[in-house]
Amino acid sequence: MRVILVGFGVVGRSFAELVETEARKLDRDFGLRPRIVAVVDHLGAAVAENGLDVRKVLESKKKSGIMEGLGEQYSAGRNALEVIKDVECEVVVESTPTELQRGEPGLSHVRAALKEGRHVICTNKGPLAIAMPALMELANHNNVLLKFSGTVGGGTPVLDFAKKCLEGSKIRSISGILNGTSNFILSKMASEGVTMQSALAEAQKLGYAEADPTYDVGGFDTACKLVITSNYVLGTSLSIKDVRIRGITEVSNKDVEQAKSKGSVIKLIGKVEKNARVQPQEIPSTHPLNVSGTFNAVSFDTVPAGEITLVGKGAGGMETASSVLRDLIEIRRAFAR
Amino acid sequence: MKIVMKFGGASIADGDKVRRVATIVRKFSRDGHKLVIITSAMFSVTDSLQEVAKEASKGDKKAVHEFIEAVSVKHRRAAEGAIMDEKILGRTLVNISSRCDELKNILLGIAHIGELTPRSLDYVVGYGERLSAPILEGAIEDLGMKSKALTGGEAGIVTDDRFGDATPLMSITTHQVRQNLEPMLDDGTVPVISGFIASTQDGVQTTLGRGGSDFSASIIGAGIKADEVWVWKDVDGLMTANPKIVKSAKMISEISFAEAMELAHFGAEVIHPRALECASRYQLPFRIKSLKDPDSAGTLIESKVKVKSGDVVKAITNIGDVSLITVSGASMVGTPRLAAKVLQILTDEEIDVLMISQSSSEESITLAIPKAMGHKSQNALELSLLGSKQVREVHAEDGLSIVAVVGAGMKGTPGVAARVFQTMAKNSVNIRAIAQGSSELNISFIIRKEDAKKAVEALHNDFKLGE
Structure with a gap:
C-alpha cells in the first residue's frame, strides 16, 4: 500500500519509524506492506514512486532539519497539493500543524486527496474542527475512507471504542478531560500548591506545552476534540465555532484550594449534551474522570449501560503514530478485495 | 436580516424589468438587509437552448448561427435598457459577447461531432443563467451598489455528476457557500448568482433539474444561514383558490411547508416541492413576494404548523x-x-x-x-x-x-x-x-x-x- 506523508513533524516521523520497526509484523498479521512514496513538509518533497528509504529520510531530516541529502529524490519548494495530485498512492496521511481560523493548509490537502480518490488519515484537528461534515460527505461521495483516530486521545482508541463497542446503546452525553497540558497544570496546582505560571513553566520544560500555550490552556484543543468526538459518535454537525470555550487561565490557587476543602478537584472538561462547551469545572475527587498528569479520560453516559469511562495517555508522537497505523490497517481491511 | 432573493425568468424578461428588479434590490438593501440574488435565465431562453442543442447535434450549423444572433441581440437589448452608465454598460456588453462566442463555439463543436451528451447539454442550457446574471449585476451597480455575478459553481454549490438532474452535496456546499459569500456580504457587495447551475467537485457544470432556480435559492439560503428566502412572483402570493375560478380568493398569509408542498403538487405551480423540501430541512422561512407590490408581506411558508381554531382548511x-x-x-x-x-x-x-x-x-x-x-x-x-x-x-x-x-x-x-x-x-x-x-x-x-x-x-x- 502506497502512502504519502504530508507534514513531517513528530507524528509523521514517529509513523515512519513505526512502519520500519513493525514491518515484519504488519506483513505477517495483516498482509500490509506500507510503502512511503512521498514525504512532504513546508520546505519541499521527497518522492520515490517505488518507495523511499525511510531510514535515510529520517536521518537526513534529523541531521539538517530539511530533507536534502536525498539527492534527486528531493525537490525543494515542491508543495503538497502538487504531490497529492501527481504521485500515485492509496493513502494520504495529513499531519501538518493545526490551524483553527480556516483549517488550512490541512483542509486543502484533505480535500485534494479525497477528490483524487485517495483514502485519508488525518491527525491534524484543524480541517475536522472547521469542516468535518463536509469532508465526511466528500469521502463518501468519492467512495474512500477518511480516518482520524489520532486526533482524540492520542493512542487511546476513544473514537472507535464509542462508535463500535457502544453500538446499540443510547449515548446521552460525552464529557472528558481531553488536553494533557491543561490537566498537568491543574494537577500540579492541586498537589503541590504551585502557581499556574510555574506549573506552565515546568510543562514547557518537560516538552508538554508549546512556547505559545494558548491553544492548550485556552481550551481550543479540548474544543477540537469535543467537536470531532461529538460529530463521529453522536452524528452531530458541529464546528468549533459552535462550542462555548473557556480555558483554565483564570483558575486561581484559591479556587483550587476551595475545591480541595470540599473534597473536589477543578478540571478542564469538555462536555456535549444538548450544547457543546469547554470550561473548568469542579468534580468530586472520587469521580472516574479525576485523572492526574498528562492523562486523558472520556466518560460516556449511556443507556442502559450507565457511565463508561476510558482512560489513557493522551498525546505523544509514538502514541498518535500507533493510531495512524490502526487506521491504515482498517483501510487495508475495508478495501482488501 | 440576511435575505436570499430569487427572480424568475419572467421578472427579467426585458431591460425595464431588469431595472425594476435592481430597484427592488436597492430598496431592501437601503433598509439595511444583506442580500444575495439568485437569477433565472431570461424568459424562454432555457427552452430555446435545449432546442438549439438538439438541432446542433443533428449537424444544423445554420440554426446555431441564427440562434446566437438572436440570443445575443436579446441580451444586449436587455443590458442597454437596464444600464445607463456607459462604462458599466460597455463592460457588460463585452461580457455578453464573449459568453455568446463561447456558446457559439460549443454549439458548433456539437454540430461537428453530431453528438449531444448529458454533460454537454448541461453546459449549454446553463448559458441562460450565465448570460442573465451579468446584466443584473450591471443594473445593480448602475444604481450605485457593489455587485458581483457568480455561477452556481463559483458560489460554492457542489453536486454529484448526474447531469441534467444533479443532487447537491449539502455539507460541502454549505461550507463553501459560507466561505465564498460571507466576505462579500460583509463588505456590502450584492452577489448575483446564476440559479439552476452548479458544478461537480472537478468543476464540470451541472444543472439542478426541475425547479432549479428556486432550489438554488434554498441551497444558498442554507449556506449563508439566511433569515428568509424570498421568491419574487407576478402573483400576490399563495392563494386560497385559483383567482381565475373563484373571485373571492384571498392571499394566504402564513402556511406550513407540508401544506405548501401539497399545494405545489396539486397544480398551484408557484414553487417547486424540491426547493420547499430543502428549505424545510434547514428551517429556512420561505416567502413569496409580489413584484407588483414589493411592500406587501406576501405568503410566508415556515416549519411551524399554525392552526387557528376553526381554521381547518387553508x-x-x-x-x-x-x-x-x-x-x-x-x-x-x-x-x-x-x-x-x-x-x-x-x-x-x-x-x-x-x-x-x-x-x-x-x-x-x-x-x-x-x-x-x-x-x-x-x-x-x-x-x-x-x-x-x-x-x-x-x-x-x-x-x-x-x-x-x-x-x-x-x-x-x-x-x-x-x-x-x-x-x-x-x-x-x-x-x-x-x-x-x-x-x-x-x-x-x-x-x-x-x-x-x-x-x-x-x-x-x-x-x-x-x-
Whole structure:
C-alpha cells in the first residue's frame, strides 16, 4: 500500500519509524506492506514512486532539519497539493500543524486527496474542527475512507471504542478531560500548591506545552476534540465555532484550594449534551474522570449501560503514530478485495 | 436580516424589468438587509437552448448561427435598457459577447461531432443563467451598489455528476457557500448568482433539474444561514383558490411547508416541492413576494404548523383535466404484486400518477393521470396486464378533474370529510374517487370536469376562505 506523508513533524516521523520497526509484523498479521512514496513538509518533497528509504529520510531530516541529502529524490519548494495530485498512492496521511481560523493548509490537502480518490488519515484537528461534515460527505461521495483516530486521545482508541463497542446503546452525553497540558497544570496546582505560571513553566520544560500555550490552556484543543468526538459518535454537525470555550487561565490557587476543602478537584472538561462547551469545572475527587498528569479520560453516559469511562495517555508522537497505523490497517481491511 | 432573493425568468424578461428588479434590490438593501440574488435565465431562453442543442447535434450549423444572433441581440437589448452608465454598460456588453462566442463555439463543436451528451447539454442550457446574471449585476451597480455575478459553481454549490438532474452535496456546499459569500456580504457587495447551475467537485457544470432556480435559492439560503428566502412572483402570493375560478380568493398569509408542498403538487405551480423540501430541512422561512407590490408581506411558508381554531382548511385547488384509469379483475384479490406492477409500468413510461385509490376488497385500482397521458397509460397497461388472468379490464375515462382540500387543521378534526362531501351533495356534484393520506393534510377527490368550478367555489364558500 502506497502512502504519502504530508507534514513531517513528530507524528509523521514517529509513523515512519513505526512502519520500519513493525514491518515484519504488519506483513505477517495483516498482509500490509506500507510503502512511503512521498514525504512532504513546508520546505519541499521527497518522492520515490517505488518507495523511499525511510531510514535515510529520517536521518537526513534529523541531521539538517530539511530533507536534502536525498539527492534527486528531493525537490525543494515542491508543495503538497502538487504531490497529492501527481504521485500515485492509496493513502494520504495529513499531519501538518493545526490551524483553527480556516483549517488550512490541512483542509486543502484533505480535500485534494479525497477528490483524487485517495483514502485519508488525518491527525491534524484543524480541517475536522472547521469542516468535518463536509469532508465526511466528500469521502463518501468519492467512495474512500477518511480516518482520524489520532486526533482524540492520542493512542487511546476513544473514537472507535464509542462508535463500535457502544453500538446499540443510547449515548446521552460525552464529557472528558481531553488536553494533557491543561490537566498537568491543574494537577500540579492541586498537589503541590504551585502557581499556574510555574506549573506552565515546568510543562514547557518537560516538552508538554508549546512556547505559545494558548491553544492548550485556552481550551481550543479540548474544543477540537469535543467537536470531532461529538460529530463521529453522536452524528452531530458541529464546528468549533459552535462550542462555548473557556480555558483554565483564570483558575486561581484559591479556587483550587476551595475545591480541595470540599473534597473536589477543578478540571478542564469538555462536555456535549444538548450544547457543546469547554470550561473548568469542579468534580468530586472520587469521580472516574479525576485523572492526574498528562492523562486523558472520556466518560460516556449511556443507556442502559450507565457511565463508561476510558482512560489513557493522551498525546505523544509514538502514541498518535500507533493510531495512524490502526487506521491504515482498517483501510487495508475495508478495501482488501 | 440576511435575505436570499430569487427572480424568475419572467421578472427579467426585458431591460425595464431588469431595472425594476435592481430597484427592488436597492430598496431592501437601503433598509439595511444583506442580500444575495439568485437569477433565472431570461424568459424562454432555457427552452430555446435545449432546442438549439438538439438541432446542433443533428449537424444544423445554420440554426446555431441564427440562434446566437438572436440570443445575443436579446441580451444586449436587455443590458442597454437596464444600464445607463456607459462604462458599466460597455463592460457588460463585452461580457455578453464573449459568453455568446463561447456558446457559439460549443454549439458548433456539437454540430461537428453530431453528438449531444448529458454533460454537454448541461453546459449549454446553463448559458441562460450565465448570460442573465451579468446584466443584473450591471443594473445593480448602475444604481450605485457593489455587485458581483457568480455561477452556481463559483458560489460554492457542489453536486454529484448526474447531469441534467444533479443532487447537491449539502455539507460541502454549505461550507463553501459560507466561505465564498460571507466576505462579500460583509463588505456590502450584492452577489448575483446564476440559479439552476452548479458544478461537480472537478468543476464540470451541472444543472439542478426541475425547479432549479428556486432550489438554488434554498441551497444558498442554507449556506449563508439566511433569515428568509424570498421568491419574487407576478402573483400576490399563495392563494386560497385559483383567482381565475373563484373571485373571492384571498392571499394566504402564513402556511406550513407540508401544506405548501401539497399545494405545489396539486397544480398551484408557484414553487417547486424540491426547493420547499430543502428549505424545510434547514428551517429556512420561505416567502413569496409580489413584484407588483414589493411592500406587501406576501405568503410566508415556515416549519411551524399554525392552526387557528376553526381554521381547518387553508386552500382549495384543482387540476383541470385528468383521466381516470381503472384496472380491475376478480382475481386481483390478495395478489400483492399487482399494485407495484401497475405503478412500475407507468413509471417506465414516465407517466406521472396524480392520485391512487384502491378499495380494501382489492377488486380494482383507480389512478388519476394527466389527460395528455391518459391513452398512453391505458395502452401501456393493457399491453402488459391483459391476458395475465389477474386483470380483466383496463378502463379509461376522460373529462375529469381533481379537487384537493388542503390544510393542517384537518388533522384530528372529525367531520371535515363529511362537510366536504355534504357540500358536494348539496351542489349535486357526483364523486368518482377519493383519496386521503393518513397525514390528513389533504383530501382529494375526482369529479366531472364541468362540475369543477362549481365544486371549488362551493367549498371555498363553505369553509369561508374568502372572508
